Amino acid sequence: MRESRARRMRKGVRSGLVVALILLIMLELCSVTLAVSHLVTFSPVQNRNFISLTESSKMTKLMVSSANGSETADGEETSSDPAANPGSSAAAPSDKEIDDPDGSHTGLVVEDKDQIWTTVTDVDIFSIRYDSEAGHPTFAVNSEKGDNVFAPGTEQAYTFTVKNVSDHNMKYILTVDAYYENTDGLWIPIEGRLKNDDKGYVIGSETEWPDVLELDGYAETNNLSAGYIRDYTLDWRWPFERFDGEGLDSNDAYDTMLGNLAVDEDLSLHIIIRIVAEWDEEGGGIKPIPPQTGDYSKTFLWGAIAVVSLCALDIVIWAFRRDDDDEKEKNGLAKG
Amino acid sequence: MKKNNVMRVFALMLALTLVSVCAISGTFAKYVTRVSGEDAARVAKWGVLLTVEGNNFGTKYAAEDEAYLEAGGEYSVESYNGEDLVVAPGTSSDLIDAGMTATVKGTPEVAARYTISGVVDDIVLKAGTYTDYTELVKADDGTYGYTKEFTLEKDYSPVKWNLVISKGTTEFNVAEDLYTALSAYPDLLAKAEALGFGESGCSFFSAIEILKKVAGNDGYKNIVEAALGNVVHGGRNFQLDVTDDGVFTMSYDFDPNKEMDYTFELSWEWAFEQIITVDGEEVADPIVDAADTYLGNVAAGVITDDNANTTIGAELTAPAVQID
Numbered sequence: 001m002r003e004s005r006a007r008r009m010r011k012g013v014r015s016g017l018v019v020a021l022i023l024l025i026m027l028e029l030c031s032v033t034l035a036v037s038h039l040v041t042f043s044p045v046q047n048r049n050f051i052s053l054t055e056s057s058k059m060t061k062l063m064v065s066s067a068n069g070s071e072t073a074d075g076e077e078t079s080s081d082p083a084a085n086p087g088s089s090a091a092a093p094s095d096k097e098i099d100d101p102d103g104s105h106t107g108l109v110v111e112d113k114d115q116i117w118t119t120v121t122d123v124d125i126f127s128i129r130y131d132s133e134a135g136h137p138t139f140a141v142n143s144e145k146g147d148n149v150f151a152p153g154t155e156q157a158y159t160f161t162v163k164n165v166s167d168h169n170m171k172y173i174l175t176v177d178a179y180y181e182n183t184d185g186l187w188i189p190i191e192g193r194l195k196n197d198d199k200g201y202v203i204g205s206e207t208e209w210p211d212v213l214e215l216d217g218y219a220e221t222n223n224l225s226a227g228y229i230r231d232y233t234l235d236w237r238w239p240f241e242r243f244d245g246e247g248l249d250s251n252d253a254y255d256t257m258l259g260n261l262a263v264d265e266d267l268s269l270h271i272i273i274r275i276v277a278e279w280d281e282e283g284g285g286i287k288p289i290p291p292q293t294g295d296y297s298k299t300f301l302w303g304a305i306a307v308v309s310l311c312a313l314d315i316v317i318w319a320f321r322r323d324d325d326d327e328k329e330k331n332g333l334a335k336g
Numbered sequence: 337m338k339k340n341n342v343m344r345v346f347a348l349m350l351a352l353t354l355v356s357v358c359a360i361s362g363t364f365a366k367y368v369t370r371v372s373g374e375d376a377a378r379v380a381k382w383g384v385l386l387t388v389e390g391n392n393f394g395t396k397y398a399a400e401d402e403a404y405l406e407a408g409g410e411y412s413v414e415s416y417n418g419e420d421l422v423v424a425p426g427t428s429s430d431l432i433d434a435g436m437t438a439t440v441k442g443t444p445e446v447a448a449r450y451t452i453s454g455v456v457d458d459i460v461l462k463a464g465t466y467t468d469y470t471e472l473v474k475a476d477d478g479t480y481g482y483t484k485e486f487t488l489e490k491d492y493s494p495v496k497w498n499l500v501i502s503k504g505t506t507e508f509n510v511a512e513d514l515y516t517a518l519s520a521y522p523d524l525l526a527k528a529e530a531l532g533f534g535e536s537g538c539s540f541f542s543a544i545e546i547l548k549k550v551a552g553n554d555g556y557k558n559i560v561e562a563a564l565g566n567v568v569h570g571g572r573n574f575q576l577d578v579t580d581d582g583v584f585t586m587s588y589d590f591d592p593n594k595e596m597d598y599t600f601e602l603s604w605e606w607a608f609e610q611i612i613t614v615d616g617e618e619v620a621d622p623i624v625d626a627a628d629t630y631l632g633n634v635a636a637g638v639i640t641d642d643n644a645n646t647t648i649g650a651e652l653t654a655p656a657v658q659i660d
Binding site for chain 2: 029107108112117119123126129132133138139143144149150151154158160172181188240256258261262266268269274275276277278
C-alpha cells in the first residue's frame with residue numbers, strides 16, 4: 001500500500017517534469033526565435049526601402065484617381081485616398097499611372113524629387129547655398145565649407161511623397177524630431193510648418209509660422225490605400241526682418257549676435273522625419289510589433305530569457321534523469 | 337533506453353527550434369518598413385567687425401616756416417584757449433598725424449553690403465563780392481581803409497577732403513586716382529580740368545561732382561570701377577556719391593565668403609596758397625588769399641556775414657548689412 005502511494009507520487013512528479021520540459025522547450029523556442037529575429041537586419045532589394053508583402057507582378061502600377069482627386073494649384077491631380085476617408089469608394093485606378101517596369105516597387109515607398117528613402121536617408125531640407133532675391137550677387141548665402149547653413153532671409157520647402165505600391169492598404173506612423181545642437185539654450189528664430197496634402201497644414205497654417213521646434217514630437221498615424229500617394233511638405237524660414245518681440249532693431253541685433261557666435265560654434269538644427277509602415281491585413285490599426293527590423297532594443301531581453309529557459313531546461317532534464325535513476329535503483333533493490 | 341529517448345526528443349526539439357528560428361524570424365522581419373529622412377544645418381557665419389575712430393582736427397599745428405622756427409617759434413596755428421579745434425590756411429590732418437579711419441574686416445557666409453557715409457560740415461564762402469581785407473588802401477583824402485573788393489565766381493571751399501581706401505599695401509586715393517583714371521580719356525580730362533579738377537588740387541567731393549558732370553553717370557561708374565579694381569576685389573555694385581549737402585556715401589556689395597579687410601581714411605588739407613600763373617610768372621592767387629582772410633575775419637568776429645560758414649566737422653558711419 002505504502003509502496004503504491006510512493007509510486008503514484010513519483011509518477012506525478014514525472015508527469016510534472018514532462019509538462020515543465022515541454023513548456024520550457026516552447027519558451028526556449030520562442031525566446032530564441034524573437035532574439036534572432038531582432039538580430040536579422042532587413043536587407044532591402046536593390047537598396048529600396050520597402051518590404052515585400054506580396055509577390056509583385058512584373059509591372060506594378062501606381063495609380064492616381066481623378067474621379068476622387070482634387071486639383072492642386074499647379075494643376076496636378078492628387079489622390080483622395082479612400083483609406084483616409086473610410087466612407088468613400090475604393091480607388092478607381094484609371095487616370096494617372098506611374099509605371100514601375102522592373103516590378104521592384106512593392107509595399108510602401110517614401111521618396112522625394114531626388115531619391116527613394118532608405119533606412120537612414122540624407123535629404124535636402126536645408127541647403128549649402130541660397131539664391132539672392134535680386135540676383136546680384138548670385139548667392140545671398142553660401143557655406144564656406146560646403147555644409148548646410150541657414151541665415152536670416154533663407155527659407156526652403158521640402159516635399160516628400162509616401163506611396164503605397166502594394167495591393168493592400170498600408171498603415172504608417174510618421175514622426176518628426178527637431179532639435180538644436182550647440183546653441184546652449186539660445187533661441188534661433190527659425191519657423192517651420194508641415195503640410196499633408198490630405199489634411200492640409202498639420203503644423204502651422206497658410207498664414208501662421210510657428211517655431212520650428214513645434215515640429216518636434218509630431219506624430220500621425222495614417223492609412224494609405226493600394227496605389228495611392230500622399231505628399232508632405234515641410235517648409236521652414238528665417239524671416240529677414242522680424243517686427244515681433246523687441247522690434248526690428250533688437251531683432252537685427254539678436255540675429256547678428258547669432259551670426260557672430262556661429263563663427264566659432266556650429267549652432268545647428270536637426271530635423272528627422274521617420275516613417276514606420278506596416279501592412280494591416282484586416283485594415284485595423286497598427287499592431288504591436290515586437291520584432292522590428294533593425295530594432296535592437298529588446299534583443300538582450302529575449303536573449304536573457306532564452307539563456308534562463310535553457311538553464312531551466314537542463315535542470316528539468318537533470319531532475320528527470322535523476323528521477324529515472326532513482327526508480328532504476330529502487331527496482332534493482334526490490335529485485336535483490 | 338529511456339535516457340536515449342529523452343536525448344532524442346531534446347535533439348529533435350533543438351533541430352525544430354533552429355529550423356523555426358530561420359523560418360519565423362525572416363517572416364517577422366518582412367512585416368515592417370522603417371525609413372527616415374534627416375538633415376541638419378548650422379547658422380551661417382557673420383563675423384564682420386567694424387571700427388570708426390580718430391579725430392580730424394587739432395588745437396595747434398606745428399609751424400613750417402624756417403625763420404619762425406629758428407626764432408623759437410613752434411606752432412603756426414593754436415587755438416586761444418588750447419581746447420577748441422581749429423583749422424587755418426596751411427594746416428592739414430597730416431600735419432597732426434590725424435584723420436578719421438573706418439575699418440571693416442570679416443569673411444561672412446552671407447552676401448553683405450558695406451557702406452561708409454560721411455557728413456561734412458565744410459568751410460564755405462559763397463559766390464559773391466566781398467571786401468578785400470588783405471590790403472589797406474590810401475584814399476585821396478589821405479585816410480586808409482579796406483576799400484578794395486574781390487569777387488568769387490563760385491562758392492569757395494578752401495578745405496580739400498580726400499578719401500583713401502586701402503587693402504593691405506594697395507590703396508586707392510579717390511581724388512588723385514580718379515584723376516589718373518580720367519587721364520585715359522583726354523577729352524573728358526580737358527573738360528574736367530576746365531572745371532577745376534586737378535591732379536591734387538581738388539576735394540574728392542568736387543572730383544566726383546566734376547567727373548559725373550563730364551562723363552555722365554554710366555561713364556563715371558565705369559571709370560571709378562576701373563580705378564578701384566585692384567583695391568576692392570570680389571565686390572560688385574559699387575556706389576560712390578556725394579550730395580550738395582556735403583554727404584558722401586560709398587557702398588560695395590560682397591559675395592558670400594569674400595574677405596573684407598579694408599581701411600578707409602578721411603583726410604583734409606587747407607592749402608596755404610594756390611599758385612597761379614600771371615604773365616608767365618607763378619604767383620599766389622590773390623583772390624584765394626583775400627577769401628581766406630575774409631573767412632578768418634568772420635571767424636574772429638571782426639565781421640559778420642551769413643554767406644560765410646567758418647565751422648568744420650566730419651562724421652563717419654560705416655554699417656555692414658546682410659543682403660537678402
